[in-house]
Amino acid sequence: MIDQKIFSIIDEERKRQEENAELIASENFVSQEVLRAQGSILTNKYAEGYPKKRYYGGCEFVDEAEDLARERLKKLFNCEYCNVQPYSGSTANMAAIRSLIEHGDTILGMGVDAGGHLTHGYKLSFSGRDYNSYSYNVEKETYLLNYDEVEELALKIKPKLIICGYSAYSRPLDFARFRKIADSVSAYLMADIAHIAGLVATGYHPSPLPYCDIVTSTTHKTLRGPRGGIIMTNNPEIAKKVDKNIFPGIQGGPLEHVIAAKAVAFYEDLQDSYKDYIHQVILNAQAMAKFFIDKGYSILTGGTDNHLFMIDIKKSRNMTGLECQKLLESCNITVNKNSIPFDDEKPFYASGIRIGTPAMTTRGYKEEQFIEIANYIDEIITHKDDRKYLDAIKEKVSELNKNYPLPN
Ligand SMILES: Cc1ncc(COP(=O)(O)O)c(C=O)c1O
Structure with missing residues (x-):
């Protein structure tokens, strides 16, 4: 009497979480x-x-x-x-x-x-x-x-x-x-x-x-x-x-x-280690935002003081948030499309993507790994029509994430 279907779905989801770089600002990995x-x-x-x-x-x-x-x-x-x-x-x-x-x-x-x-x-x-x-x-x-x-x-x-x-x-x-x-x-x-x-x-x-x-x-x-x-x-x-x-x-x-x-x-x-974690979350978001600014992307408010930042991807690379989200998802990088203030795109398409660092910081990413992922994001967008190139990056993302297992 074991519901194999649901447990195999959970196994699939675990594999997805393990392989993907999780950059949704509202997610995390619990202990x-x-x-x-x-x-x-x-x-x-x-x-x-x-x-x-x-x-x-x-x-x-x-x-x-x-x-x-x-x-x-x-x-x-x-x-x-x-x-x-x-x-x-x-x-x-x-x-x-x-x-x-x-x-x-x-x-x-x-x-x-x-x-x-x-x-x-x-x-x-x-x-x-x-x-x-x-x-x-x-x-x-x-x-x-x-x-x-x-x-x-x-x-x-x-x-x-x-x-x-x-x-x-x-x-x-x-x-x-x-x-x-x-x-x-x-x-x-x-x-x-x-x-x-x-x-x-x-x-x-x-x-x-x-x-x-x-x-x-x-x-x-x-x-x-x-x-x-x-x-x-x-x-x-x-x-x-x-x-x-x-x-x-x-x-x-x-x-x-x-x-x-x-x-x-x-x-x-309440532990000291959690304070260190939050500090690292902020440093990671700032490092990643700086990378994108240096590459000429338009970051709302010009950066971040917290765990997330927003990219106006339409202005930066002439694609909608939805298009960017799907493209990154096809390379094992998870973000969410997000409307930006005064957006002329409908919320379903949106002009922005939101990027957050809490989840992957829990898995041990520091500035270096976040910049590696930011670089992949830039390459993915630049080579968006070259599936072979994209598949190679997808593989690199999963390889990187093998070194940063889920805590649970
Ligand atoms: C600022 C803010 N308030 C409330 C919520 C709602 O939380 P929940 O999804 O648990 O209903 C969210 C979730 O995204 C949020 O970002």
């Missing part, structure tokens, strides 16, 4: 221990509610695991209250927004094409359907956030909530400035640090916690944990609302196996 916790018998347990206040019996051990996850998370981000139950970054954002404002209120977040996330007010998402959503953009010339423009828009539309924190922005955020803007219109301020959480936890990016009413994140990107979400705040009243909005507001039984895996990841993130 054996994170995987072990997530694949454990904790998946058998129902535990609606919160530690010591459950609606089911037999919760003494999952209570301990969830308490540990909460304590470690609070230590990691130096915050007072947190909820580790969100199934994903998106449900974390839904609960966070519901904890601050009412249905129909006005929200102001960054547009998706500018680097924001769907849950920050995109029209087809709950956040654009349930709320009166407006979006701010980056500056056309520099692709940088222009805080004066955000302020001007806020003064005009008077939002009840301003959201900052992005999926494709490579420069630091000034949370104090956002707080000032929010205060000037009596709005709540929420930061979604899904991407930069690892940098915030290790001090390589300023923390939003002193300035924001709520901070949300995913746990599976730079934090290198299982797929899931978290919510943090220093305000006890907001914390109570968050708990109610997660359960029973949006979710039912928490995924206690995932929460245990989150606890393991937070334990790992």
